Amino acid sequence: AQSVAQPEDQVNVAEGNPLTVKCTYSVSGNPYLFWYVQYPNRGLQFLLKYITGDNLVKGSYGFEAEFNKSQTSFHLKKPSALVSDSALYFCAVAGRRGSTLGRLYFGRGTQLTVWP
Amino acid sequence: GAGVSQSPSNKVTEKGKDVELRCDPISGHTALYWYRQSLGQGLEFLIYFQGNSAPDKSGLPSDRFSAERTGGSVSTLTIQRTQQEDSAVYLCASSLAPGTGRVNSPLHFGNGTRLTVT
Numbered sequence: 001a002q003s004v005a006q007p008e009d010q011v012n013v014a015e016g017n018p019l020t021v022k023c024t025y026s027v028s029g030n031p032y033l034f035w036y037v038q039y040p041n042r043g044l045q046f047l048l049k050y051i052t053g054d055n056l057v058k059g060s061y062g063f064e065a066e067f068n069k070s071q072t073s074f075h076l077k078k079p080s081a082l083v084s085d086s087a088l089y090f091c092a093v094a095g096r097r098g099s100t101l102g103r104l105y106f107g108r109g110t111q112l113t114v115w116p
Numbered sequence: 117g118a119g120v121s122q123s124p125s126n127k128v129t130e131k132g133k134d135v136e137l138r139c140d141p142i143s144g145h146t147a148l149y150w151y152r153q154s155l156g157q158g159l160e161f162l163i164y165f166q167g168n169s170a171p172d173k174s175g176l177p178s179d180r181f182s183a184e185r186t187g188g189s190v191s192t193l194t195i196q197r198t199q200q201e202d203s204a205v206y207l208c209a210s211s212l213a214p215g216t217g218r219v220n221s222p223l224h225f226g227n228g229t230r231l232t233v234t
Contacts, residue, residue: 034222043120043207043225044159090159103149103172104223108158 002027002093004074006107013081013114021076021110023091032094033074034104035065037087044090050074061085081114088112118142120226122208128232129198137193137229141210148191149211149223150175150183154204162206165191198233205230 004025013019025031032051036044048059055067065076076089088111092104121140129135141148150162161175165185176182180199185191195202209223 036223036225041227043227044209044223045225046222049222103161103164105161106151106159 002031002095002105004033004091004093004105004107006089006091006110008110009108010111010113013112015083015114015116016080019078019081019085019112019114021089021091021112023074023076023107025072025074025091025093027093031074033065033067034092034094035059035063035074035076036090036092036106037061038090038109039087047076047089083114083116086112086114120208120210120224122206122226122229124229125227126230126232128234131200131233132197134194134196135198135231137195137206137208137231139191139193139208139210139226141189141191141208142224143189145210145212145224146188147211148185149209150191150193151207151209152204153207153228157204159207162193195231198231200233203231203233 004023006023011021034049035047037047038044047063048057048065050057050067058064063078065074067074088109090109091107095103123138146167148165152160152162163170163176163183164172167188168185180196183193205228207225207228209225211223212221
């Protein structure tokens with residue numbers, strides 16, 4: 001079965017500092033991994049995905065994520081945080097077979113707060 | 117172009133009443149998903165449609181929950197005899213069909229329906 005874990009409920013960082021939001025996954029076979037962001041009272045917005053290829057994936061709003069197969073991790077990163085990055089971030093892994101194909105399994109989310 | 121549209125945006129209902137939540141996906145998206153987001157919880161998968169059929173209903177929490185999709189487009193999630201624990205934000209998402217060469221195209225989410233059962 002596929003699953004992801006986000007070990008931190010909250011991450012706080014000062015504006016201008018680098019940020020990392022952690023995610024680890026558990027899948028059989030090669031994973032399809034995603035990051036989504038949710039702003040208050042909005043749906044989720046796609047940030048980036050890893051399917052295959054380079055381990056460093058670049059996405060929207062200056063975010064990137066590093067796929068690490070040996071550590072089964074897919075941490076979200078940004079070199080310099082902005083106050084406007086404050087939001088709820090979800091890591092997800094996609095189903096690979098049968099009726100789960102395409103379905104996303106989400107982590108519990110990490111609330112990122114960037115303070116000025 | 118238009119995104120995923122959900123209505124109503126907010127719904128307050130009394131315990132025991134039935135409610136219907138509507139999702140209008142992006143045109144051309146054949147895959148449609150319903151998720152539930154409760155306070156302090158992650159995103160709970162409810163049901164997945166491919167066209168009008170639902171190959172995966174495994175997430176529906178009880179037989180009070182049902183969903184249908186007609187014409188390969190609009191979907192309705194119905195909750196009968198609502199309970200207070202049904203209070204949550206119900207999110208709908210759509211995507212291009214998985215497994216058609218567009219490997220895991222991103223899900224596009226609506227803004228959700230916030231359901232409050234009093």
